Amino acid sequence: MQLDNNTNFDINIKWLIQIIGLTVAAAWGYFTITTHLTELKMDVMRMNDQVGMNSEFRIKWPLGQLGALPDDAEQNLRLIYIEKELDKLSLTVDNLKVKSIESEVKQNLNAP
Numbered sequence: 001m002q003l004d005n006n007t008n009f010d011i012n013i014k015w016l017i018q019i020i021g022l023t024v025a026a027a028w029g030y031f032t033i034t035t036h037l038t039e040l041k042m043d044v045m046r047m048n049d050q051v052g053m054n055s056e057f058r059i060k061w062p063l064g065q066l067g068a069l070p071d072d073a074e075q076n077l078r079l080i081y082i083e084k085e086l087d088k089l090s091l092t093v094d095n096l097k098v099k100s101i102e103s104e105v106k107q108n109l110n111a112p
Contacts, residue, residue: 060066
């Protein structure tokens, strides 16, 4: 059998439609799988980025390198105020102790 310009190829129309349908289904399946793979790759890239950002946050947040919450700032102001008040009260207590000791010493010196 020789193939040339006059060669005829007979095929049943039913088989031709099935071959075309199979080709279309294979192409559709290929592109569907390719699309899903691309989506999965993008999801993995996003997750890796989020994991990196979370790791950075996890390390820097406790160190105070990413700022503080407004509630933390208010709490810090209150703590600073309380520390100042405690220092004042400690000085007052120390002064009272000194005065008490001085008065005891004076009483001991005056009492023969």
